[in-house]
Amino acid sequence: xxxxRSGAGDPAKTLRLLWREPGAAPRRGxxxxxxxxxxxxxxxxxxxxxxLAAVSMRRLATDLGVSxxxxxxxxxxxxxxxDAMLDAxxxxxxxxxxxxxxxxxxxxxxxxxxxALCRTHPWVAGVHTARPTLGPGAMARYEYELSALDGLGLxxxxxxxxxxxxxxxxxxxxxxxxxxxxxATDSAMNDEQWWAANAPLLAKVFDAEAYPLAARVGTxxxxxxxxxxxxxxxxxxxxxxxxDGLAALVER
Amino acid sequence: xxxxRSGAGDPAKTLRLLWREPGAAPRRGxxxxxxxxxxxxxxxxxxxxxxLAAVSMRRLATDLGVSxxxxxxxxxxxxxxxDAMLDAxxxxxxxxxxxxxxxxxxxxxxxxxxxALCRTHPWVAGVHTARPTLGPGAMARYEYELSALDGLGLxxxxxxxxxxxxxxxxxxxxxxxxxxxxxATDSAMNDEQWWAANAPLLAKVFDAEAYPLAARVGTxxxxxxxxxxxxxxxxxxxxxxxxDGLAALVER
DNA sequence: ATTAACTCTGTACGCCGTACAGTATAACGA
DNA sequence: TCGTTATACTGTACGGCGTACAGAGTTAAT
Numbered sequence: 001x002x003x004x005r006s007g008a009g010d011p012a013k014t015l016r017l018l019w020r021e022p023g024a025a026p027r028r029g030x031x032x033x034x035x036x037x038x039x040x041x042x043x044x045x046x047x048x049x050x051x052l053a054a055v056s057m058r059r060l061a062t063d064l065g066v067s068x069x070x071x072x073x074x075x076x077x078x079x080x081x082x083d084a085m086l087d088a089x090x091x092x093x094x095x096x097x098x099x100x101x102x103x104x105x106x107x108x109x110x111x112x113x114x115x116a117l118c119r120t121h122p123w124v125a126g127v128h129t130a131r132p133t134l135g136p137g138a139m140a141r142y143e144y145e146l147s148a149l150d151g152l153g154l155x156x157x158x159x160x161x162x163x164x165x166x167x168x169x170x171x172x173x174x175x176x177x178x179x180x181x182x183x184a185t186d187s188a189m190n191d192e193q194w195w196a197a198n199a200p201l202l203a204k205v206f207d208a209e210a211y212p213l214a215a216r217v218g219t220x221x222x223x224x225x226x227x228x229x230x231x232x233x234x235x236x237x238x239x240x241x242x243x244d245g246l247a248a249l250v251e252r
Numbered sequence: 253x254x255x256x257r258s259g260a261g262d263p264a265k266t267l268r269l270l271w272r273e274p275g276a277a278p279r280r281g282x283x284x285x286x287x288x289x290x291x292x293x294x295x296x297x298x299x300x301x302x303x304l305a306a307v308s309m310r311r312l313a314t315d316l317g318v319s320x321x322x323x324x325x326x327x328x329x330x331x332x333x334x335d336a337m338l339d340a341x342x343x344x345x346x347x348x349x350x351x352x353x354x355x356x357x358x359x360x361x362x363x364x365x366x367x368a369l370c371r372t373h374p375w376v377a378g379v380h381t382a383r384p385t386l387g388p389g390a391m392a393r394y395e396y397e398l399s400a401l402d403g404l405g406l407x408x409x410x411x412x413x414x415x416x417x418x419x420x421x422x423x424x425x426x427x428x429x430x431x432x433x434x435x436a437t438d439s440a441m442n443d444e445q446w447w448a449a450n451a452p453l454l455a456k457v458f459d460a461e462a463y464p465l466a467a468r469v470g471t472x473x474x475x476x477x478x479x480x481x482x483x484x485x486x487x488x489x490x491x492x493x494x495x496d497g498l499a500a501l502v503e504r
Numbered sequence: 505a506t507t508a509a510c511t512c513t514g515t516a517c518g519c520c521g522t523a524c525a526g527t528a529t530a531a532c533g534a
Numbered sequence: 535t536c537g538t539t540a541t542a543c544t545g546t547a548c549g550g551c552g553t554a555c556a557g558a559g560t561t562a563a564t
Contacts, residue, residue: 003378005434007446008438011446011449011450027530027531027540028532028540029528029530029541029543030529030541030542031530032541032542033543056520056521057522058519066543067543067545068522068544069522069523070543070544078521126255129431130435131435140463142466142470143463143464143465143466146466150465156469156473157473159469160470161486161489164486168486169424171424172420175380176420179380183257183383194383202386205271211391212395213394213398213399213402214391214398216408220409233413241417241494241497241501243497244499244500245492245495245496246493247496248492248496280509280560280563281508281512282511282512282559284510308552309552310550310552318512319512319513320513320514321512325510325511325512
Protein backbone atom coordinates (compact mmCIF):
# COMPACT_ATOMS: atom_id res chain seq x y z
CA UNK A 1 0.00 0.00 0.00
CA UNK A 2 1.03 3.62 -0.40
CA UNK A 3 2.34 4.82 2.93
CA UNK A 4 1.78 3.54 6.40
CA ARG A 5 -1.54 3.07 8.09
CA SER A 6 -2.51 3.04 11.75
CA GLY A 7 -4.84 0.43 13.17
CA ALA A 8 -3.83 -2.02 10.46
CA GLY A 9 -2.72 -4.83 12.73
CA ASP A 10 -4.67 -7.44 14.59
CA PRO A 11 -7.00 -5.57 17.00
CA ALA A 12 -6.35 -7.83 19.99
CA LYS A 13 -2.58 -7.88 19.51
CA THR A 14 -2.48 -4.14 18.91
CA LEU A 15 -4.42 -3.23 22.03
CA ARG A 16 -2.32 -5.63 24.12
CA LEU A 17 0.77 -3.88 22.84
CA LEU A 18 -0.50 -0.32 23.22
CA TRP A 19 -1.73 -0.79 26.76
CA ARG A 20 1.23 -3.02 27.58
CA GLU A 21 -0.90 -5.79 28.96
CA PRO A 22 1.44 -8.26 30.63
CA GLY A 23 1.43 -11.77 29.23
CA ALA A 24 -0.84 -13.90 31.43
CA ALA A 25 1.58 -16.79 32.02
CA PRO A 26 4.66 -16.42 34.19
CA ARG A 27 7.73 -16.05 32.02
CA ARG A 28 9.49 -19.36 31.67
CA GLY A 29 12.30 -18.95 29.14
CA UNK A 30 15.28 -16.60 28.98
CA UNK A 31 14.94 -12.92 29.83
CA UNK A 32 14.45 -10.47 26.98
CA UNK A 33 17.51 -8.35 26.33
CA UNK A 34 15.52 -5.36 25.06
CA UNK A 35 12.07 -3.92 25.76
CA UNK A 36 9.04 -2.84 23.79
CA UNK A 37 9.89 0.77 24.58
CA UNK A 38 13.42 0.33 23.23
CA UNK A 39 12.01 -0.95 19.95
CA UNK A 40 9.41 1.82 19.75
CA UNK A 41 12.04 4.44 20.55
CA UNK A 42 14.43 3.05 17.95
CA UNK A 43 11.67 3.16 15.36
CA UNK A 44 10.83 6.72 16.30
CA UNK A 45 14.47 7.78 16.10
CA UNK A 46 14.88 6.37 12.60
CA UNK A 47 11.55 7.79 11.45
CA UNK A 48 12.43 11.23 12.81
CA UNK A 49 15.80 11.27 11.11
CA UNK A 50 15.12 9.50 7.83
CA UNK A 51 11.37 9.14 7.46
CA LEU A 52 8.98 6.30 8.11
CA ALA A 53 10.08 4.58 4.91
CA ALA A 54 13.49 4.01 6.48
CA VAL A 55 11.91 2.15 9.38
CA SER A 56 12.27 -1.51 8.50
CA MET A 57 12.52 -4.53 10.71
CA ARG A 58 16.01 -5.22 9.39
CA ARG A 59 17.12 -1.67 10.05
CA LEU A 60 15.82 -1.50 13.61
CA ALA A 61 17.28 -4.91 14.37
CA THR A 62 20.69 -3.74 13.19
CA ASP A 63 20.42 -0.53 15.22
CA LEU A 64 19.47 -2.52 18.31
CA GLY A 65 22.11 -5.19 17.82
CA VAL A 66 19.78 -8.14 17.39
CA SER A 67 18.79 -10.24 14.42
CA UNK A 68 15.85 -9.28 12.26
CA UNK A 69 13.44 -11.90 13.46
CA UNK A 70 14.05 -11.04 17.08
CA UNK A 71 11.99 -7.90 16.49
CA UNK A 72 8.95 -10.12 16.27
CA UNK A 73 9.35 -11.22 19.88
CA UNK A 74 8.78 -7.62 20.97
CA UNK A 75 6.17 -6.51 18.51
CA UNK A 76 3.69 -8.58 16.48
CA UNK A 77 4.65 -6.89 13.22
CA UNK A 78 5.32 -3.64 11.46
CA UNK A 79 1.69 -2.47 11.53
CA UNK A 80 1.49 -2.78 15.30
CA UNK A 81 4.87 -1.08 15.69
CA UNK A 82 3.63 1.97 13.82
CA ASP A 83 0.61 2.13 16.11
CA ALA A 84 2.87 1.99 19.13
CA MET A 85 5.13 4.73 17.78
CA LEU A 86 2.14 6.91 17.06
CA ASP A 87 0.50 6.40 20.42
CA ALA A 88 3.77 7.12 22.21
CA UNK A 89 4.10 10.36 20.25
CA UNK A 90 0.55 11.38 21.18
CA UNK A 91 1.28 10.57 24.81
CA UNK A 92 4.25 12.94 24.80
CA UNK A 93 2.25 15.96 23.56
CA UNK A 94 2.12 18.77 26.13
CA UNK A 95 -1.35 19.48 27.49
CA UNK A 96 -1.28 22.86 29.24
CA UNK A 97 -4.48 23.91 30.96
CA UNK A 98 -6.19 26.63 28.92
CA UNK A 99 -9.48 26.60 30.79
CA UNK A 100 -11.11 30.02 30.83
CA UNK A 101 -9.25 31.36 27.82
CA UNK A 102 -11.14 32.59 24.73
CA UNK A 103 -12.09 29.76 22.40
CA UNK A 104 -9.94 31.03 19.53
CA UNK A 105 -6.90 30.98 21.76
CA UNK A 106 -7.67 27.48 23.00
CA UNK A 107 -8.19 26.12 19.49
CA UNK A 108 -5.03 27.85 18.32
CA UNK A 109 -3.18 26.06 21.11
CA UNK A 110 -4.60 22.73 19.97
CA UNK A 111 -3.61 23.47 16.39
CA UNK A 112 -0.13 24.59 17.40
CA UNK A 113 0.41 21.52 19.55
CA UNK A 114 -0.40 19.24 16.65
CA UNK A 115 1.76 21.26 14.33
CA ALA A 116 4.61 20.99 16.84
CA LEU A 117 4.08 17.23 16.99
CA CYS A 118 4.36 17.02 13.22
CA ARG A 119 7.51 19.12 13.26
CA THR A 120 9.38 16.98 15.78
CA HIS A 121 7.99 13.83 14.14
CA PRO A 122 7.35 14.65 10.48
CA TRP A 123 6.38 11.05 9.75
CA VAL A 124 3.27 11.46 11.95
CA ALA A 125 1.62 13.63 9.31
CA GLY A 126 2.05 10.90 6.72
CA VAL A 127 0.35 8.10 8.61
CA HIS A 128 -3.13 7.29 7.35
CA THR A 129 -5.35 7.27 10.42
CA ALA A 130 -8.74 6.14 9.12
CA ARG A 131 -8.48 3.39 11.71
CA PRO A 132 -7.25 5.34 14.69
CA THR A 133 -4.72 4.22 17.25
CA LEU A 134 -6.68 3.26 20.37
CA GLY A 135 -3.90 3.52 22.92
CA PRO A 136 -3.57 5.56 26.10
CA GLY A 137 -1.77 8.40 24.31
CA ALA A 138 -4.51 8.78 21.73
CA MET A 139 -7.18 8.78 24.44
CA ALA A 140 -5.44 11.45 26.48
CA ARG A 141 -5.00 13.57 23.39
CA TYR A 142 -8.65 13.27 22.34
CA GLU A 143 -9.87 14.16 25.82
CA TYR A 144 -7.60 17.20 25.99
CA GLU A 145 -8.54 18.51 22.57
CA LEU A 146 -12.24 18.09 23.17
CA SER A 147 -11.91 20.10 26.38
CA ALA A 148 -10.98 23.13 24.25
CA LEU A 149 -14.38 22.83 22.54
CA ASP A 150 -16.38 22.16 25.68
CA GLY A 151 -18.83 24.75 26.94
CA LEU A 152 -19.19 26.56 23.60
CA GLY A 153 -22.77 25.46 23.09
CA LEU A 154 -21.89 22.89 20.48
CA UNK A 155 -23.57 19.52 20.40
CA UNK A 156 -21.41 16.45 20.99
CA UNK A 157 -21.46 15.64 17.29
CA UNK A 158 -20.54 19.22 16.40
CA UNK A 159 -17.63 19.11 18.83
CA UNK A 160 -16.27 16.05 17.07
CA UNK A 161 -16.91 17.63 13.67
CA UNK A 162 -15.13 20.83 14.61
CA UNK A 163 -12.14 18.96 16.01
CA UNK A 164 -11.96 16.75 12.92
CA UNK A 165 -12.06 19.85 10.76
CA UNK A 166 -9.38 21.66 12.74
CA UNK A 167 -6.97 18.74 12.96
CA UNK A 168 -7.68 17.88 9.34
CA UNK A 169 -6.42 21.29 8.37
CA UNK A 170 -3.35 21.09 10.60
CA UNK A 171 -2.37 17.65 9.37
CA UNK A 172 -2.98 18.69 5.78
CA UNK A 173 -0.54 21.56 6.26
CA UNK A 174 1.93 19.39 8.14
CA UNK A 175 1.77 16.76 5.46
CA UNK A 176 2.52 19.35 2.80
CA UNK A 177 5.45 20.62 4.81
CA UNK A 178 6.85 17.15 5.51
CA UNK A 179 6.33 16.28 1.88
CA UNK A 180 8.26 19.37 0.76
CA UNK A 181 11.14 18.49 3.05
CA UNK A 182 11.17 14.86 1.96
CA UNK A 183 11.11 15.89 -1.70
CA ALA A 184 14.09 18.17 -1.13
CA THR A 185 16.03 15.44 0.65
CA ASP A 186 15.23 12.67 -1.82
CA SER A 187 15.88 14.77 -4.91
CA ALA A 188 18.95 16.48 -3.42
CA MET A 189 17.42 19.74 -4.71
CA ASN A 190 15.62 22.43 -2.76
CA ASP A 191 12.46 23.96 -4.19
CA GLU A 192 14.34 26.81 -5.76
CA GLN A 193 16.80 24.52 -7.50
CA TRP A 194 14.00 22.28 -8.68
CA TRP A 195 12.11 25.20 -10.17
CA ALA A 196 15.31 26.50 -11.72
CA ALA A 197 15.77 23.12 -13.38
CA ASN A 198 12.19 23.01 -14.63
CA ALA A 199 11.44 26.59 -15.59
CA PRO A 200 13.55 26.80 -18.77
CA LEU A 201 12.28 23.43 -19.97
CA LEU A 202 8.68 24.37 -19.21
CA ALA A 203 9.08 27.72 -20.96
CA LYS A 204 9.74 25.87 -24.22
CA VAL A 205 6.40 24.07 -24.21
CA PHE A 206 4.09 26.25 -22.11
CA ASP A 207 2.05 28.87 -23.93
CA ALA A 208 1.68 31.77 -21.48
CA GLU A 209 -0.89 33.46 -23.69
CA ALA A 210 -3.17 30.44 -23.67
CA TYR A 211 -3.10 30.37 -19.86
CA PRO A 212 -2.75 34.01 -18.81
CA LEU A 213 -3.94 33.63 -15.21
CA ALA A 214 -1.76 30.60 -14.57
CA ALA A 215 1.26 32.43 -15.92
CA ARG A 216 0.59 35.65 -13.97
CA VAL A 217 -0.48 34.17 -10.62
CA GLY A 218 2.07 31.37 -10.76
CA THR A 219 4.82 33.91 -11.23
CA UNK A 220 3.49 36.17 -8.46
CA UNK A 221 3.17 33.32 -5.97
CA UNK A 222 6.57 31.93 -6.90
CA UNK A 223 8.21 35.32 -6.49
CA UNK A 224 6.46 36.02 -3.19
CA UNK A 225 7.58 32.74 -1.64
CA UNK A 226 10.99 32.67 -3.27
CA UNK A 227 9.83 29.78 -5.50
CA UNK A 228 9.65 27.65 -2.37
CA UNK A 229 6.63 26.25 -0.64
CA UNK A 230 6.02 28.51 2.35
CA UNK A 231 4.60 26.27 5.05
CA UNK A 232 4.35 28.98 7.69
CA UNK A 233 2.41 31.20 5.34
CA UNK A 234 -0.03 28.46 4.37
CA UNK A 235 -0.57 27.60 8.03
CA UNK A 236 -1.09 31.18 9.17
CA UNK A 237 -3.39 31.98 6.27
CA UNK A 238 -5.33 28.75 6.67
CA UNK A 239 -5.71 28.80 10.44
CA UNK A 240 -7.25 32.27 10.27
CA UNK A 241 -9.74 30.92 7.73
CA UNK A 242 -10.46 27.85 9.86
CA UNK A 243 -11.18 29.92 12.96
CA ASP A 244 -13.33 32.34 10.97
CA GLY A 245 -15.18 29.34 9.62
CA LEU A 246 -15.76 27.88 13.07
CA ALA A 247 -16.80 31.30 14.39
CA ALA A 248 -19.87 31.08 12.17
CA LEU A 249 -20.74 27.91 14.10
CA VAL A 250 -19.70 28.91 17.61
CA GLU A 251 -21.03 32.45 17.66
CA ARG A 252 -24.29 31.77 15.92
CA UNK B 253 9.51 6.64 0.84
CA UNK B 254 5.94 6.40 2.12
CA UNK B 255 3.57 6.67 -0.78
CA UNK B 256 4.00 8.03 -4.25
CA ARG B 257 5.24 11.47 -5.12
CA SER B 258 4.73 13.60 -8.20
CA GLY B 259 7.60 15.44 -9.84
CA ALA B 260 10.07 12.94 -8.48
CA GLY B 261 11.62 11.94 -11.78
CA ASP B 262 14.22 13.61 -13.91
CA PRO B 263 12.84 17.06 -14.87
CA ALA B 264 13.89 16.91 -18.51
CA LYS B 265 12.63 13.37 -19.04
CA THR B 266 9.40 14.10 -17.18
CA LEU B 267 8.56 17.19 -19.22
CA ARG B 268 9.40 15.39 -22.47
CA LEU B 269 7.00 12.64 -21.44
CA LEU B 270 4.19 14.91 -20.22
CA TRP B 271 4.20 17.13 -23.29
CA ARG B 272 4.85 14.14 -25.54
CA GLU B 273 7.80 15.78 -27.25
CA PRO B 274 8.73 13.58 -30.20
CA GLY B 275 12.21 12.12 -30.15
CA ALA B 276 14.42 14.39 -32.26
CA ALA B 277 16.00 11.64 -34.37
CA PRO B 278 14.04 9.77 -37.01
CA ARG B 279 13.08 6.36 -35.71
CA ARG B 280 15.54 3.77 -36.89
CA GLY B 281 14.71 0.54 -35.13
CA UNK B 282 11.54 -1.57 -34.98
CA UNK B 283 8.14 0.02 -34.43
CA UNK B 284 6.82 0.06 -30.89
CA UNK B 285 3.94 -2.33 -30.31
CA UNK B 286 2.32 -0.18 -27.60
CA UNK B 287 2.12 3.55 -26.87
CA UNK B 288 2.74 5.89 -23.96
CA UNK B 289 -0.99 6.39 -23.63
CA UNK B 290 -1.58 2.65 -23.44
CA UNK B 291 0.89 2.41 -20.58
CA UNK B 292 -0.58 5.42 -18.78
CA UNK B 293 -4.10 4.08 -19.24
CA UNK B 294 -3.11 0.64 -17.97
CA UNK B 295 -1.55 2.24 -14.90
CA UNK B 296 -4.66 4.32 -14.31
CA UNK B 297 -6.92 1.28 -14.66
CA UNK B 298 -4.95 -0.71 -12.09
CA UNK B 299 -4.70 2.26 -9.72
CA UNK B 300 -8.44 2.92 -9.97
CA UNK B 301 -9.32 -0.69 -9.27
CA UNK B 302 -6.69 -1.72 -6.74
CA UNK B 303 -4.87 1.39 -5.59
CA LEU B 304 -1.59 2.96 -6.58
CA ALA B 305 0.33 0.38 -4.57
CA ALA B 306 -0.82 -2.28 -7.02
CA VAL B 307 0.71 -0.36 -9.92
CA SER B 308 4.09 -2.00 -10.48
CA MET B 309 6.14 -2.29 -13.60
CA ARG B 310 5.80 -6.07 -13.49
CA ARG B 311 2.03 -5.86 -13.12
CA LEU B 312 1.50 -3.40 -15.97
CA ALA B 313 3.84 -5.36 -18.20
CA THR B 314 1.80 -8.49 -17.55
CA ASP B 315 -1.47 -6.66 -18.23
CA LEU B 316 -0.09 -5.27 -21.47
CA GLY B 317 1.45 -8.55 -22.60
CA VAL B 318 5.06 -7.44 -22.69
CA SER B 319 8.05 -8.17 -20.48
CA UNK B 320 8.81 -6.05 -17.47
CA UNK B 321 11.77 -4.17 -18.87
CA UNK B 322 9.87 -3.22 -22.01
CA UNK B 323 7.97 -0.73 -19.87
CA UNK B 324 11.14 1.32 -19.67
CA UNK B 325 11.11 1.93 -23.42
CA UNK B 326 7.82 3.82 -23.03
CA UNK B 327 8.39 5.58 -19.78
CA UNK B 328 11.66 6.51 -18.04
CA UNK B 329 10.58 4.96 -14.75
CA UNK B 330 7.86 4.66 -12.19
CA UNK B 331 8.15 8.25 -10.96
CA UNK B 332 7.57 9.67 -14.42
CA UNK B 333 4.71 7.24 -15.01
CA UNK B 334 2.89 8.55 -11.94
CA ASP B 335 3.32 12.10 -13.22
CA ALA B 336 1.86 11.10 -16.57
CA MET B 337 -1.10 9.35 -14.94
CA LEU B 338 -1.76 12.41 -12.78
CA ASP B 339 -1.51 14.90 -15.61
CA ALA B 340 -3.81 12.80 -17.77
CA UNK B 341 -6.36 12.73 -14.94
CA UNK B 342 -6.17 16.51 -14.56
CA UNK B 343 -6.61 16.91 -18.29
CA UNK B 344 -9.86 14.91 -18.20
CA UNK B 345 -11.50 17.12 -15.54
CA UNK B 346 -14.59 18.91 -16.84
CA UNK B 347 -14.26 22.70 -16.99
CA UNK B 348 -17.73 24.20 -17.37
CA UNK B 349 -17.90 27.97 -17.78
CA UNK B 350 -19.16 29.54 -14.55
CA UNK B 351 -18.36 33.14 -15.45
CA UNK B 352 -20.79 35.57 -13.89
CA UNK B 353 -21.99 33.22 -11.15
CA UNK B 354 -21.59 34.15 -7.46
CA UNK B 355 -18.14 33.38 -6.13
CA UNK B 356 -19.38 30.82 -3.60
CA UNK B 357 -21.04 28.88 -6.39
CA UNK B 358 -17.92 29.03 -8.55
CA UNK B 359 -15.65 27.86 -5.74
CA UNK B 360 -18.09 25.12 -4.83
CA UNK B 361 -17.88 23.95 -8.45
CA UNK B 362 -14.09 23.88 -8.23
CA UNK B 363 -14.24 21.93 -4.98
CA UNK B 364 -16.80 19.50 -6.34
CA UNK B 365 -14.79 18.91 -9.51
CA UNK B 366 -11.72 17.97 -7.48
CA UNK B 367 -13.79 15.80 -5.21
CA ALA B 368 -15.23 14.06 -8.27
CA LEU B 369 -11.70 13.53 -9.60
CA CYS B 370 -10.70 11.88 -6.32
CA ARG B 371 -13.77 9.67 -6.40
CA THR B 372 -13.18 8.30 -9.88
CA HIS B 373 -9.45 8.08 -9.16
CA PRO B 374 -9.04 7.58 -5.40
CA TRP B 375 -5.27 7.20 -5.76
CA VAL B 376 -5.00 10.85 -6.85
CA ALA B 377 -5.68 12.03 -3.30
CA GLY B 378 -2.77 9.95 -2.03
CA VAL B 379 -0.08 11.36 -4.30
CA HIS B 380 2.26 13.80 -2.59
CA THR B 381 2.37 16.85 -4.81
CA ALA B 382 4.96 19.12 -3.21
CA ARG B 383 6.69 19.02 -6.60
CA PRO B 384 3.74 19.52 -8.91
CA THR B 385 3.16 17.84 -12.21
CA LEU B 386 3.99 20.41 -14.87
CA GLY B 387 2.10 18.90 -17.78
CA PRO B 388 -0.62 20.30 -20.03
CA GLY B 389 -3.40 18.86 -17.87
CA ALA B 390 -2.07 20.50 -14.73
CA MET B 391 -1.73 23.85 -16.51
CA ALA B 392 -5.28 23.75 -17.86
CA ARG B 393 -6.59 22.87 -14.43
CA TYR B 394 -4.69 25.66 -12.69
CA GLU B 395 -5.89 28.24 -15.21
CA TYR B 396 -9.49 27.12 -14.87
CA GLU B 397 -9.47 27.13 -11.10
CA LEU B 398 -7.86 30.53 -10.85
CA SER B 399 -10.54 31.93 -13.14
CA ALA B 400 -13.08 31.20 -10.38
CA LEU B 401 -11.12 33.54 -8.11
CA ASP B 402 -10.55 36.25 -10.68
CA GLY B 403 -12.24 39.60 -10.31
CA LEU B 404 -12.90 39.26 -6.58
CA GLY B 405 -10.43 41.99 -5.64
CA LEU B 406 -7.82 39.55 -4.38
CA UNK B 407 -4.15 40.06 -5.09
CA UNK B 408 -2.38 37.49 -7.21
CA UNK B 409 -0.74 36.00 -4.16
CA UNK B 410 -4.06 35.87 -2.31
CA UNK B 411 -5.64 34.09 -5.26
CA UNK B 412 -2.99 31.41 -5.08
CA UNK B 413 -3.34 31.22 -1.29
CA UNK B 414 -7.09 30.87 -1.46
CA UNK B 415 -6.89 28.18 -4.11
CA UNK B 416 -4.24 26.29 -2.15
CA UNK B 417 -6.44 26.50 0.92
CA UNK B 418 -9.56 25.31 -0.90
CA UNK B 419 -7.91 22.41 -2.70
CA UNK B 420 -5.98 21.53 0.44
CA UNK B 421 -9.27 21.01 2.20
CA UNK B 422 -10.79 19.00 -0.64
CA UNK B 423 -7.79 16.72 -0.98
CA UNK B 424 -7.60 16.29 2.78
CA UNK B 425 -11.20 15.08 2.76
CA UNK B 426 -10.65 12.94 -0.30
CA UNK B 427 -7.58 11.39 1.23
CA UNK B 428 -9.53 10.52 4.38
CA UNK B 429 -12.25 8.96 2.28
CA UNK B 430 -9.85 6.99 0.09
CA UNK B 431 -7.98 5.94 3.19
CA UNK B 432 -11.20 4.68 4.81
CA UNK B 433 -12.06 2.67 1.73
CA UNK B 434 -8.56 1.24 1.44
CA UNK B 435 -8.54 0.29 5.11
CA ALA B 436 -11.85 -1.52 4.69
CA THR B 437 -10.57 -3.40 1.64
CA ASP B 438 -7.21 -4.34 3.10
CA SER B 439 -8.56 -5.42 6.46
CA ALA B 440 -11.61 -7.16 4.97
CA MET B 441 -13.63 -5.33 7.64
CA ASN B 442 -15.83 -2.30 7.28
CA ASP B 443 -15.66 0.45 9.89
CA GLU B 444 -18.54 -0.97 11.86
CA GLN B 445 -16.98 -4.43 12.01
CA TRP B 446 -13.63 -2.96 12.98
CA TRP B 447 -15.15 -0.99 15.83
CA ALA B 448 -17.14 -4.02 16.88
CA ALA B 449 -13.88 -5.97 17.08
CA ASN B 450 -12.11 -3.25 19.04
CA ALA B 451 -14.82 -1.91 21.35
CA PRO B 452 -15.00 -4.85 23.77
CA LEU B 453 -11.20 -5.08 23.99
CA LEU B 454 -10.88 -1.33 24.52
CA ALA B 455 -13.62 -1.36 27.17
CA LYS B 456 -11.41 -3.62 29.30
CA VAL B 457 -8.54 -1.13 29.48
CA PHE B 458 -10.15 2.27 28.89
CA ASP B 459 -11.27 4.20 31.97
CA ALA B 460 -14.32 6.19 30.86
CA GLU B 461 -14.33 8.20 34.09
CA ALA B 462 -10.78 9.40 33.57
CA TYR B 463 -11.68 10.65 30.08
CA PRO B 464 -15.33 11.72 30.30
CA LEU B 465 -15.41 13.95 27.22
CA ALA B 466 -13.69 11.38 25.05
CA ALA B 467 -16.14 8.72 26.16
CA ARG B 468 -19.23 10.90 25.71
CA VAL B 469 -18.31 12.62 22.43
CA GLY B 470 -16.77 9.52 20.94
CA THR B 471 -19.95 7.59 21.59
CA UNK B 472 -22.13 10.39 20.21
CA UNK B 473 -20.10 10.75 17.03
CA UNK B 474 -19.89 7.00 16.55
CA UNK B 475 -23.64 6.62 16.98
CA UNK B 476 -24.42 9.54 14.67
CA UNK B 477 -22.29 8.19 11.85
CA UNK B 478 -23.10 4.55 12.46
CA UNK B 479 -19.55 3.99 13.74
CA UNK B 480 -18.33 4.67 10.22
CA UNK B 481 -16.37 7.59 8.87
CA UNK B 482 -18.91 9.81 7.12
CA UNK B 483 -17.04 11.42 4.25
CA UNK B 484 -20.02 13.31 2.88
CA UNK B 485 -20.69 14.82 6.26
CA UNK B 486 -17.08 15.91 6.77
CA UNK B 487 -17.02 17.43 3.29
CA UNK B 488 -20.29 19.30 3.65
CA UNK B 489 -19.43 20.56 7.11
CA UNK B 490 -15.92 21.53 6.09
CA UNK B 491 -16.74 23.22 2.79
CA UNK B 492 -19.22 25.50 4.55
CA UNK B 493 -16.43 26.46 6.98
CA UNK B 494 -13.95 26.98 4.14
CA UNK B 495 -16.29 29.30 2.25
CA ASP B 496 -17.17 31.20 5.42
CA GLY B 497 -13.45 31.54 6.05
CA LEU B 498 -12.78 32.87 2.56
CA ALA B 499 -15.77 35.21 2.82
CA ALA B 500 -13.87 37.12 5.50
CA LEU B 501 -11.19 37.68 2.86
CA VAL B 502 -13.33 38.27 -0.21
CA GLU B 503 -16.02 40.46 1.31
CA ARG B 504 -13.73 42.58 3.42
C1' DA C 505 26.07 -4.53 -47.55
C1' DT C 506 27.23 -2.38 -43.54
C1' DT C 507 26.26 0.14 -39.65
C1' DA C 508 23.81 2.53 -36.26
C1' DA C 509 19.68 3.15 -33.75
C1' DC C 510 16.05 1.22 -31.69
C1' DT C 511 12.79 -2.46 -29.38
C1' DC C 512 12.39 -6.00 -26.62
C1' DT C 513 13.91 -9.58 -23.14
C1' DG C 514 16.28 -12.35 -19.23
C1' DT C 515 19.05 -12.15 -15.46
C1' DA C 516 20.57 -10.16 -11.41
C1' DC C 517 21.02 -7.07 -7.20
C1' DG C 518 19.56 -5.20 -3.08
C1' DC C 519 15.67 -3.83 -0.72
C1' DC C 520 11.02 -5.14 1.88
C1' DG C 521 7.75 -8.06 5.53
C1' DT C 522 7.52 -12.26 7.62
C1' DA C 523 6.65 -17.69 7.77
C1' DC C 524 8.99 -21.37 9.58
C1' DA C 525 12.23 -24.43 11.68
C1' DG C 526 15.85 -24.95 14.73
C1' DT C 527 18.75 -24.04 18.98
C1' DA C 528 19.89 -22.13 23.42
C1' DT C 529 18.10 -20.75 27.90
C1' DA C 530 15.70 -20.55 32.24
C1' DA C 531 12.05 -21.69 35.35
C1' DC C 532 8.70 -25.00 36.57
C1' DG C 533 6.82 -29.83 38.34
C1' DA C 534 8.47 -34.23 39.76
C1' DT D 535 18.20 -33.08 41.05
C1' DC D 536 16.37 -33.84 36.58
C1' DG D 537 13.62 -33.73 32.90
C1' DT D 538 9.95 -30.90 30.67
C1' DT D 539 8.39 -26.98 28.55
C1' DA D 540 7.64 -22.20 27.45
C1' DT D 541 10.27 -18.65 25.77
C1' DA D 542 14.15 -15.88 23.34
C1' DC D 543 16.68 -15.66 19.73
C1' DT D 544 18.59 -16.78 14.92
C1' DG D 545 19.20 -18.29 9.82
C1' DT D 546 17.11 -19.41 5.79
C1' DA D 547 13.75 -18.80 2.45
C1' DC D 548 9.77 -16.89 -0.38
C1' DG D 549 7.55 -13.69 -3.12
C1' DG D 550 7.18 -8.93 -3.84
C1' DC D 551 9.44 -4.25 -5.46
C1' DG D 552 12.37 -0.81 -8.96
C1' DT D 553 15.69 -1.01 -12.25
C1' DA D 554 20.85 -1.63 -14.05
C1' DC D 555 22.82 -4.07 -17.57
C1' DA D 556 23.92 -7.06 -21.38
C1' DG D 557 22.39 -9.24 -25.33
C1' DA D 558 19.38 -10.50 -29.33
C1' DG D 559 16.47 -9.21 -32.97
C1' DT D 560 14.67 -5.58 -36.28
C1' DT D 561 14.68 -1.67 -39.17
C1' DA D 562 16.31 2.43 -41.69
C1' DA D 563 20.03 5.29 -43.16
C1' DT D 564 24.48 5.25 -45.26
